[in-house]
Amino acid sequence: MNFGLNLASKNVLRSFRLHRGTIPTIRHSFITPFASANETNQITIARTDHKCSRTFASAPSYSDGDDHENGESSSINADKLFNPTEEHAQIRSLLRTFTKEQVEPQAMEFNKDEKLNIPLFQQVHDLGLTTLTLPPPYGIGMDATSVAIVHEELSYSDPAFCLAYLAHSVLFVNNLGWNGNEEQKNKWLLDNGTEKCLIGGMCMSEPGAGTDVLGMSTKATPATDGRDGWLLNGQKMWITNGTLDGTTTGDVFLVYAKTGEGRMDISQFIVSKDMKGFTLGQQIKDKLGMRASPTAELVFENVHIPPENLVGSINKGGICMMRNLEIERVALAAMAIGIARRCVDEMVQYSKERKAFGKEIHNFGQIQKAITESYGEYMAGKTYLYTIANGLDLQSHGNGLDADGVKLYAASMAKNVADRAIQVMGGYGYVGEYNVERLWRDAKLLEIGGGTNESHHKNMMRDLARMGDILP
Secondary structure, three states: OOOOOHHHHHHHHHHHHHOOOOOOOOOOOEEEEEEEEOOOOOEEEEEEEEOOOOOEEOOOOEOOOOOEHHHOOOEEOOHHHHOOOHHHHHHHHHHHHHHHHHHHHHHHHHHHHOOOOHHHHHHHHHOOHHHOOOOOOOOOOOOHHHHHHHHHHHHHHOHHHHHHHHHHHHHHHHHHHHHOOHHHHHHHOOOOOOOOOOOEEEEOOEOOEOOOHHHOOOEEEEOOOOOOOEEEEEEEEEEEOOOOOOOOOOOEEEEEEEOOOOOOOEEEEEEEOOOOOEEEEEEOOOOOOOOOOOEEEEEEEEEEEOHHHEEOOOOOHHHHHHHHHHHHHHHHHHHHHHHHHHHHHHHHHHHHHOEEOOEEHHHOHHHHHHHHHHHHHHHHHHHHHHHHHOOOOOOOOOOHHHHHHHHHHHHHHHHHHHHHHHHHHHHHHHOHHHOHHHHHHHHHHOOOOOOOHHHHHHHHHHHHHHHOOOOO
């Protein structure tokens, strides 16, 4: 299937490089499937239009008849927070159209099959979105807000596909782009005459080391066979994009390993699938959620790492790790916002179509409570997300308090909103055809991956104790 706006979209992204702020407008309506009920309460599929730039209800005025005056609520426009520049608005418009036309139709099939849609990933790469945060010539030089927008929009339809995109674009590309040297970036981040996108990731967690990442046992020791460089030995676990076909490793990874006796003596290396001794341990199947995002165990047995594959300085990989964790957590929070937005949309539309006891179910207090509380929590999370993303410098570190905080809040919020969506939709919410059960399963991963809720508690309390009474 060809994406109809592909050429126009490429031109939009090209204009980011050349004429920042002079981007042509792409207009569209977003179309979302939702459940509706006919008079015999048999559920059918209906569709509704959404606008990319939304206004949000705030302190409505009511008439004596308890209806909104003139049939509408008063509103505020939150667009400047969520789309602070015209460029951000254009990226959101582009992604909303792409998600509608390309991501939504394939989500159910690829999640059922537990496979990554590689042709779709290639389309994302062709649009320039895999190198979103890097300056030219490697990327289009956008910011943390753009990262949030892309992950929110993709996760509205397919969080699992978005997770695979995050592992490549944030954990591999962004990390290497800011921490690698020019030779490494030229080799791994430029197309160099080929249009095929390498799909990469990052290797940190191990079978026996998750939150205690500094307790990793994977080691890189100086080579003793007459070659320069290191020999890498160990295992990495829960690696997104660790395999693309179930039989071999993914294309390329940034791998963290111990390189000294000190607890912080960690270094970062580039490892590609053609390196001897680098193999797939197993593809991890039958996950609760994120099923279209491949997960694997990777094994390193005397893998020779040449000197040019060291990223940054020896024993200084912890700085690279901490810097990249902040934008990773913002991106994961944005995924949660996308999930919550979809679930609120599904609840609202279902409640307007489904009837019980002769009324649309949005007339009942229990349904009103579920939907309105979900909307309020979604808006609180989205406001927190874009407040932090709008001020995050991708080249800095030390922003952990709110990078942890926004993911901590948004992840649990999205899971709870998805749970309410299932409850509002009853039996229909419990089956795959109506999407919200998949989103509920996907949302749970956000409380674990990229930092567990408990690790965020620990990190945030440490930072808050250091701050004392000086809070925003």
